[in-house]
Amino acid sequence: xxxxxxxxxxxxxxxxxxxxxxxxxxxxxxxxxxxxxxxxxxxxxxxxxxxxxxxxxxxxxxxxxxxxxxxxxxxxxxxxxxxxxxxxxxxxxxxxxxxxxxxxxxxxxxxxxxxxxxxxxxxxxxxxxxxxxxxxxxxxxxxxxxxxxxxxxxxxxxxxxxxxxxxxxxxxxxxxxxxxxxxxxxxxxxxxxxxxxxxxxxxxxxxxxxxxxxxxxxxxxxxxxxxxxxxxxxxxxxxxxxxxxxxxxxxxxxxxxxxxxxxxxxxxxxxxxxxxxxxxxxxxxxxxxxxxxxxxxxxxxxxxxxxxxxxxxxxxxxxxxxxxxxxxxxxxxxxxxxxxxxxxxxxxxxxxxxxxxxxxxxxxxxxxxxxxxxxxxxxxxxxxxxxxxxxxxxxxxxxxxxxxxxxxxxxx
Amino acid sequence: xxxxxxxxxxxxxxxxxxxxxxxxxxxxxxxxxxxxxxxxxxxxxxxxxxxxxxxxxxxxxxxxxxxxxxxxxxxxxxxxxxxxxxxxxxxxxxxxxxxxxxxxxxxxxxxxxxxxxxxxxxxxxxxxxxxxxxxxxxxxxxxxxxxxxxxxxxxxxxxxxxxxxxxxxxxxxxxxxxxxxxxxxxxxxxxxxxxxxxxxxxxxxxxxxxxxxxxxxxxxxxxxxxxxxxxxxxxxxxxxxxxxxxxxxxxxxxxxxx
Numbered sequence: 001x002x003x004x005x006x007x008x009x010x011x012x013x014x015x016x017x018x019x020x021x022x023x024x025x026x027x028x029x030x031x032x033x034x035x036x037x038x039x040x041x042x043x044x045x046x047x048x049x050x051x052x053x054x055x056x057x058x059x060x061x062x063x064x065x066x067x068x069x070x071x072x073x074x075x076x077x078x079x080x081x082x083x084x085x086x087x088x089x090x091x092x093x094x095x096x097x098x099x100x101x102x103x104x105x106x107x108x109x110x111x112x113x114x115x116x117x118x119x120x121x122x123x124x125x126x127x128x129x130x131x132x133x134x135x136x137x138x139x140x141x142x143x144x145x146x147x148x149x150x151x152x153x154x155x156x157x158x159x160x161x162x163x164x165x166x167x168x169x170x171x172x173x174x175x176x177x178x179x180x181x182x183x184x185x186x187x188x189x190x191x192x193x194x195x196x197x198x199x200x201x202x203x204x205x206x207x208x209x210x211x212x213x214x215x216x217x218x219x220x221x222x223x224x225x226x227x228x229x230x231x232x233x234x235x236x237x238x239x240x241x242x243x244x245x246x247x248x249x250x251x252x253x254x255x256x257x258x259x260x261x262x263x264x265x266x267x268x269x270x271x272x273x274x275x276x277x278x279x280x281x282x283x284x285x286x287x288x289x290x291x292x293x294x295x296x297x298x299x300x301x302x303x304x305x306x307x308x309x310x311x312x313x314x315x316x317x318x319x320x321x322x323x324x325x326x327x328x329x330x331x332x333x334x335x336x337x338x339x340x341x342x343x344x345x346x347x348x349x350x351x352x353x354x355x356x357x358x359x360x361x362x363x364x365x366x367x368x369x370x371x372x373x374x375x376x377x378x379x380x381x382x383x384x385x386x387x388x389x390x391x392x393x394x395x396x397x398x399x400x401x402x403x404x405x406x407x408x409x410x411x412x
Numbered sequence: 413x414x415x416x417x418x419x420x421x422x423x424x425x426x427x428x429x430x431x432x433x434x435x436x437x438x439x440x441x442x443x444x445x446x447x448x449x450x451x452x453x454x455x456x457x458x459x460x461x462x463x464x465x466x467x468x469x470x471x472x473x474x475x476x477x478x479x480x481x482x483x484x485x486x487x488x489x490x491x492x493x494x495x496x497x498x499x500x501x502x503x504x505x506x507x508x509x510x511x512x513x514x515x516x517x518x519x520x521x522x523x524x525x526x527x528x529x530x531x532x533x534x535x536x537x538x539x540x541x542x543x544x545x546x547x548x549x550x551x552x553x554x555x556x557x558x559x560x561x562x563x564x565x566x567x568x569x570x571x572x573x574x575x576x577x578x579x580x581x582x583x584x585x586x587x588x589x590x591x592x593x594x595x596x597x598x599x600x601x602x603x604x605x606x607x608x609x610x611x612x613x614x615x616x617x618x619x620x621x622x623x624x625x626x627x628x629x630x631x632x633x634x635x636x637x638x639x640x641x642x643x644x645x646x647x648x649x650x651x652x653x654x655x656x657x658x659x660x661x662x663x664x665x666x667x668x669x670x
Contacts, residue, residue: 009530016518322514325475326575327503327531329496405475409514 007335014340017312018347028308029348032385035298036352037359040373040381042290044360046283048371053279055198055370056207060272061138065246067095067232067253071268073278084266086229089219091256095232098252103237103245106133107215107230111222113184115211117170125166126210127183129218137235140207145177145192152191153214160188165208167193186221188213198370242271298384301348302392309341309396320400321408334401341393342386349385353378421448422582422614423472428481430467430637441467442478443637449583449616454609456617456625459634466587468634469618473506473585474498486582503532507576511588513568515560521571522547522556528579546574550604566597573604583614590624602627 018025060066069084092107099105112124132150135141142161152159160183167176167190176190197207213221219228236245246269253267313320320333356373363371430442442464449455459465470476471483474490477498483490486505493501507528508514515524525543534542547553550570560568569589576584586605590598606627609615617628625631626645633640 020518318514319516322516323527323531324499325473325502325508325514326528327499329499329531331496332531406470409475409510 007339010332010335010339011343013336014343017316017340018343021312024308025344025347028304029344029351031301031304032298032345032348032388033301033352033355035294035301035388036349036381036385037355038294038297039291039384040353040356040377041359042287042294043377043380044356044363044371044373045369046287046290047374047377048363048369049283050280051372052198052369053276053283057272057275060275061233061235062272063242064137064233064235064271065242065249066270067234067249068268068270069229072270072275081268085257087232087267088228089215089230091253092230092232094256095234095249095252098256099234099248101237104133104136104235106131106137106233108134108233109215109218109223109228109230111218113222114182115166115170116182117176117179120170122166122169127218127222128210128212129215129222130212131215134212134233137233140194140197142192143195144175145190147192147194148212148214153216156216156220157214158186158188158217159191159214161192161194161212162190163194163206163208163210164196165206166211183211183213184222242273246271298388302345302388305341305344305389305392306396308344309337309393310399312340313337313396313400316400317403317408317411320403321405321411324403324405325409330401333403334397337397337400338390338393341397342389345385345389345392346382349382352385353381356381420451422451422453422486423447423449424482424484425471425478426482428468428471428478428483430464430471430476431479440637442471444481445634445637445639446481447632447639447642449614452609452612452614454605454615454617454627454629456619456628456631457634458618458620458622458625458631459640460620462636463634464637465618465634467637469585469587469616472583472616473508474501499531503528504579505582507579507581507584509569509572509576509584509586509589511591513560513565513572513592515568515571515575517560520557520559521552521563521574524560524571525575525578528575532579542578543574546578547571549577550574564597565593566600569593569597569601570604573601573608577608577613583616584608585616585618587618588620589617590619590621598624 066072067087069087070078070081074081089107092105096105096107107130109129111127113127115122115125130148131153132148135147141147143164145161147161148159151157160181162170162176170176170181171179176193179190180187181190182188194208194212234245234249236242250265250269254265257266259266320328323333353373360371360373363369425445425447428442428445428447429440432439432441445464445468457465457468467476471478472485474485474493475498477483477493478491481491485501488501490498490501502508515521516527519527522540522543525546526539529539529542544553544556547556550573552567552570552574555563555567560571563571569592573584576586584605589605590601593601602624605615605617609629615628617624619625628645630642630644632642
């Protein structure tokens with residue numbers, strides 16, 4: 001028998017059966033809709049978190065190696081790093097000298113201070129001491145005004161560049177350029193405002209809620225020598241292999257610190273990759289749990305479909321008898337009911353996707369995170385709903401297909 | 413009880429036995445039925461309820477298989493076929509007409525008539541032509557897009573007949589075809605069977621009503637799972653087809669014995 005012909009007939013029967021029982025079909029579909037909305041929204045949220053993170057991580061720079069005292073991600077090995085010496089500015093300048101002409105080296109150091117402009121105060125804003133090279137390393141440009149210049153650093157100027165959010169909170173609509181603000185006990189003149197970085201929804205660092213001052217000024221104003229711990233950013237001036245740069249930095253740092261070959265490094269090399277890896281394993285676990293929980297709702301929806309398919313098979317016992325009497329084989333009956341449950345579930349899938357798209361739009365409107373319903377998720381949702389339909393339909397369909405035609409014809 | 417019908421047999425049953433298990437008891441629905449039905453015969457199977465006529469109809473219709481004995485339809489042995497093969501035989505060789513019409517309620521009547529062809533794997537265009545022709549034959553060409561519940565009982569039974577005919581089956585098997593119809597409509601339906609027989613169709617009626625059985629040219633009576641009688645009607649006994657041509661020398665006027 002012709003399979004395509006069979007399929008078309010099965011499809012037609014399935015549709016007419018669903019149309020004949022609209023209310024029932026709608027209720028059954030509702031279970032699947034809820035399941036699909038839950039699953040797709042979870043996946044969308046995951047994608048949103050990921051791209052939000054990547055956006056924020058842009059400020060770290062994908063081609064930059066950071067030398068720090070501690071690794072960014074510590075598991076339970078924190079205590080083994082506890083006795084490491086701080087990185088100081090002299091070491092940073094030595095590293096800069098070693099990479100002269102080959103790489104851009106910029107030391108950074110940070111603390112938190114209250115900011116004040118006239119009567120407005122912002123508490124505990126991260127204040128970062130850096131050099132004029134920071135925009136090159138992190139690809140962050142000023143939106144208005146300028147960034148720190150070489151002379152700001154050299155002459156320890158009280159110059160500050162604001163993150164977008166800080167500028168908004170302190171100055172509102174008025175221009176902050178050349179205004180003077182207080183950082184802790186010191187007065188600084190605003191030279192510029194950085195463009196918006198975004199992507200700070202996850203409780204990670206908010207790159208728009210920072211201010212930047214020359215590192216030399218920082219040391220003079222806030223740097224009790226004992227607490228100084230510098231991060232050194234190294235970016236290869238030509239796009240070379242990042243791991244090669246990493247090895248060179250390690251070598252130079254060991255030289256600067258005069259480490260013997262047998263000694264372990266007493267500093268850490270950090271880069272975006274290690275951050276991404278940690279992020280992905282955490283969020284991956286969250287996603288796995290989320291999908292597990294949401295698939296339970298899909299599973300419950302599937303049980304609803306199975307239930308309704310049993311009812312449908314029983315109701316149409318006589319019809320099955322008629323079809324068998326005039327020549328339908330088991331396979332044809334099986335297909336008919338499988339199609340019916342697959343169609344119910346796929347309809348649920350499509351409606352679920354539409355609703356999930358609505359939710360995604362709302363998330364974006366509220367600016368919670370850069371959520372997007374990707375085509376991949378949509379295709380997955382349709383395929384999953386069809387699979388749920390087939391799995392839920394197989395037992396009822398098999399029951400129908402196995403009916404004895406004589407008994408089925410006698411059924412009232 | 414052997415029937416000496418000279419026509420070639422469409423179906424042959426030999427010592428067909430059917431037993432059902434009912435709890436611990438064995439019920440003999442058929443206990444040794446042998447029967448030949450030839451091409452273009454018009455047969456009524458009769459008997460009171462419990463006589464085994466439904467069981468015999470199910471076996472003839474390939475809806476069921478005998479416990480023992482042999483059954484061949486169109487020269488092919490049916491007794492040991494599996495479900496899928498039986499479905500195919502029903503599809504190609506048997507046209508069912510039921511007491512309760514048994515149309516698919518949600519499908520229009522054209523689709524109902526097309527259904528055997530769909531399960532037979534026929535292409536759409538040819539299917540459509542055949543189904544329309546069958547509906548014309550039963551006088552319902554103008555109702556093709558109607559649903560069964562928009563038709564009268566007689567019209568529904570005509571749709572069922574069209575569906576039975578559409579694949580040119582070897583036999584039409586009608587189970588109490590007038591049981592749900594008033595007598596006038598019933599007569600119309602029987603007239604339709606008579607016409608089909610005249611056109612060469614082999615027809616088997618299962619009925620308990622004598623006046624319906626009277627349309628047939630041969631009636632087989634069952635009692636307690638056995639054939640009680642198998643008689644040809646008087647008309648049939650005298651018909652040309654039964655007697656066949658006489659040898660030339662016995663024809664009237666041929667005997668020029670000097």
